[in-house]
Amino acid sequence: MPRTAPDPQPLPMPGDEAIDFGPLAGSLGFLLRLSQLQSFANFFHEMDGFNVRPGEISVLMLMAQNPGVRQGVLARALHIKRAHMTKMIRAMETAGIVTRTVPEDDRRSVELWLTDKGRKRLMAMQQPFLSHETRNTTGLTDAEEAQLKALLRKYIGLDSQGPKES
Amino acid sequence: MPRTAPDPQPLPMPGDEAIDFGPLAGSLGFLLRLSQLQSFANFFHEMDGFNVRPGEISVLMLMAQNPGVRQGVLARALHIKRAHMTKMIRAMETAGIVTRTVPEDDRRSVELWLTDKGRKRLMAMQQPFLSHETRNTTGLTDAEEAQLKALLRKYIGLDSQGPKES
DNA sequence: TATTGTTATACTCTATAACTATA
DNA sequence: TATAGTTATAGAGTATAACAATA
Numbered sequence: 185m186p187r188t189a190p191d192p193q194p195l196p197m198p199g200d201e202a203i204d205f206g207p208l209a210g211s212l213g214f215l216l217r218l219s220q221l222q223s224f225a226n227f228f229h230e231m232d233g234f235n236v237r238p239g240e241i242s243v244l245m246l247m248a249q250n251p252g253v254r255q256g257v258l259a260r261a262l263h264i265k266r267a268h269m270t271k272m273i274r275a276m277e278t279a280g281i282v283t284r285t286v287p288e289d290d291r292r293s294v295e296l297w298l299t300d301k302g303r304k305r306l307m308a309m310q311q312p313f314l315s316h317e318t319r320n321t322t323g324l325t326d327a328e329e330a331q332l333k334a335l336l337r338k339y340i341g342l343d344s345q346g347p348k349e350s
Numbered sequence: 351m352p353r354t355a356p357d358p359q360p361l362p363m364p365g366d367e368a369i370d371f372g373p374l375a376g377s378l379g380f381l382l383r384l385s386q387l388q389s390f391a392n393f394f395h396e397m398d399g400f401n402v403r404p405g406e407i408s409v410l411m412l413m414a415q416n417p418g419v420r421q422g423v424l425a426r427a428l429h430i431k432r433a434h435m436t437k438m439i440r441a442m443e444t445a446g447i448v449t450r451t452v453p454e455d456d457r458r459s460v461e462l463w464l465t466d467k468g469r470k471r472l473m474a475m476q477q478p479f480l481s482h483e484t485r486n487t488t489g490l491t492d493a494e495e496a497q498l499k500a501l502l503r504k505y506i507g508l509d510s511q512g513p514k515e516s
Numbered sequence: 517t518a519t520t521g522t523t524a525t526a527c528t529c530t531a532t533a534a535c536t537a538t539a
Numbered sequence: 540t541a542t543a544g545t546t547a548t549a550g551a552g553t554a555t556a557a558c559a560a561t562a
Contacts, residue, residue: 201420201423203412203416203419203423203424204415204416205412205415205427205508206411206414206415207415207476207480208408208411208415209503209508210499211408211479211480212389212495212498212499213386213389213392213393213404214404215499215502215503215508216382216385216386216389216502217386217404218429218502218506218508219382219505219506220379220383221429222505223378223379223382224379237528238380239529242377245373245374246369246371246372246374248372249370249371249372249373249374250369250370253369254367254543255544256542257367257369258369261371264530265531265532266543267530267531267532267544267546267547268529268531269544270544274545290538290539290542290543291537291538291539291543292536292537292538292539292542292543292544293538293542293543293544294543294544310373313377314373314377323504323507324504324505328501328504331497331501332498332501332505333376333378335490335494335497335498335501336378336381336382336384336385337381338489338494339385339388339489339490339498340384340385340388341489342371342375342381342384403551405552420520421520422519422520430552431554431555432520432521432522433521433522433523433524433553433555434552434553435521436521436522436523456519456561457561458519458520458521458560458561459520459521459561460520460521
């Protein structure tokens with residue numbers, strides 16, 4: 185059976201029984217965990233039919249943005265273990281959406297390139313992916329969502345990517 | 351070997367090679383994923399020696415806050431599958447930190463209660479857990495962290511717990 | 517019929533170590 | 540010696556379905 189996407193899941197409990205989260209509601213880790221579950225549920229709902237997982241689309245996007253990126257650099261950037269990255273890339277190679285080359289200056293490493301097929305697949309997915317990202321399935325306003333992203337970027341030290349107003 | 355906690359991992363890449371995250375840096379799902387990894391790394395660093403996982407401490411805290419909570423309610427609140435919750439609770443029962451009772455009004459269900467041992471374990475863990483949550487290992491100010499939590503609570507619809515100013 | 521908890525199975529992701537080939 | 544990628548293995552976490560007891 186081809187993976188049925190779960191319903192968008194409003195996440196507030198069914199009328200059943202209430203529960204008191206207590207100090208847990210103030211735990212950043214707990215909030216991040218539930219938020220990621222919410223976000224992934226939205227992802228699978230929006231990307232249903234593409235048979236894609238969050239990990240794959242992030243790899244595709246980084247390969248598109250950084251042609252010839254080395255496999256280990258990609259793994260570190262996404263916090264995917266090298267052993268796992270090997271399997272992911274191998275599967276993509278088999279699927280014909282990525283090619284691997286060995287550079288002259290360091291013949292231990294592997295450079296990754298999207299094929300035309302890979303680029304097409306990414307182009308087809310990126311639109312619903314980005315729309316899923318911006319469409320407010322929850323109660324956040326656009327400003328709140330932007331602020332949330334900015335805070336998360338700062339939390340993980342990713343502000344070097346942020347827009348600058350020099 | 352007793353599980354060595356990883357170093358706090360500053361998360362900004364080692365001086366190695368830079369990578370352009372492109373539109374991925376604007377993806378809420380991606381930011382949430384990296385943020386959770388960061389948060390969990392902090393968790394394991396801070397809780398090293400307690401041999402506790404994020405899932406267990408959240409279960410302990412909710413059982414303490416909601417004595418006699420039914421197992422299924424707990425599972426739904428934490429988005430843990432019932433099958434998985436069964437295994438977790440069984441392990442805790444074996445460890446002597448939780449007892450299970452069958453209520454009269456619905457003999458299908460199971461009510462959960464922390465034992466004294468469970469309460470002690472939670473008390474011992476809660477202090478470093480909450481300090482890990484508030485200690486700013488990253489660049490967020492206290493105000494920013496509070497705002498981040500508020501936005502996440504709104505994102506997942508958990509504001510019913512929030513303070514109200516009637 | 518539906519629900520609660522249980523059991524069993526499988527799959528994904530992760531963690532670790534050992535191995536090679538290069539450096 | 541150290542590093543990049545690979546291979547193999549084991550373990551968590553998760554998803555699913557089938558089942559018994561109860562509603």
